[in-house]
Amino acid sequence: MAARLRAGAPRLTREVLERLPAELPAYAALPAEELAGDIAEIVQHTVRLFADVVEGRPGAGDPDLAPQCASAAQRAEEGVPLDAILTAYQIGIEMCWREMTDQARPEELADVLALFADLLGIQRAIVAGVASAYLEARRLLDGPEQSGRHALFAALLAGEPADTVAGRTGVRPAAHYLVLTLVLAAHPDEARLGPCAAIAARRKLRRIRQALDGFTGRSALTALDPGGGTALLPMDAAPDWSDVRALIARAADAADTAITASAALAEPTGIPDAVDRNTEVLRLIRDTGRGPGLYLLTDVLLDYQLSRPSAALAGLAGLLAPLEGRPELLLTLETYLAHGRDRRATSGALHLHPNTVDYRIRRLTGLIGLSPNRAEDLHRLNAALVARRTLRPRPPG
Structure with missing residues (x-):
């Protein structure tokens, strides 16, 4: 049965992906790229995980369910309801059950019951892990920690001194920040009608934030909408600008969209001026018809000076x-x-x-x-x- 599940995983995945949009409106609203990418990977991983359990291997522990939990957190950010996610897993588990038992003979009842016990065990683990990850993601999105990050971001954009910011928000600002001003092109899925456009936009922003967070290993402070915005990356020292250019390229690849960005390094009190300069640099880039990528003030020195x-x-x-x-x-x-x-x-x-x-x-x-x-x-x-x-x-x- 385990070998049969593994061999049938690609076909089972296709069949599950056909049923999900047909039976669950929340999945019908997801972009096609997401269904064929992230969701398909999770389906295949879960089928193979069930095969491991059937084979008697240890499975359905926290490390094994990490992809499912990460996926649930992403769906939480995208606004997919928890009941739709749990129902999607039920559909997949039901199809796995049919795959294994549709040719069972009466004398194999004991084996079928053993498989059923395995099925209930993995279902229980998935429901608990996925629900927990989803609710934790919602808590972080809506909780006081996120409010504190917004307060810190607002204080830095206002140019408040570090001591004032620390006293008011409870967080000591970094010594320097890489100030990024971003202009984001629309992903093709954002042109679709209905909820799909909003989900595609949130997915784009999530992937960009993940790329920014990975640059220093610390969470970036961001205020982004589908058209762009500002990001503040805490820095201990001046970055290598070639690394920053590579960061923008990685973020664009991850989000599958064009990014035009301007960057500057600033102390906390210099952030408002840095944002203003970045905005002006991007205006000059737009007016001269240059393509996407990272631009610094040094790239437009003559234009900047002559435009004063x-x-x-x-x-x-x-x-x-x-x-x-x-x-x-x-x-x-x-x-x-x-x-x-x-x-x-x-x-x-x-x-x-x-x-x-x-x-x-x-x-x-x-x-x-x-x-x-x-x-x-x-x-x-x-x-x-x-x-x-x-x-x-x-x-x-």
């Missing part, structure tokens, strides 16, 4: 005034400079013939009197583009 309020901004932006009403020339200039003045790369990006790029460059040079192909004009053109983006009206938010 100054009497020179209007004059710099005015250098491009003759191109107003000629958006194709402005786009060509920006693309040409972004591709290192490579006419073929520019033509590929704009889907134009290289000769058309040359013509447009000559045309805009004649209109503004500055050429991107003259070294003495290059800095002024870059500065003019930054000034123009800075003064251009932005949509709310």
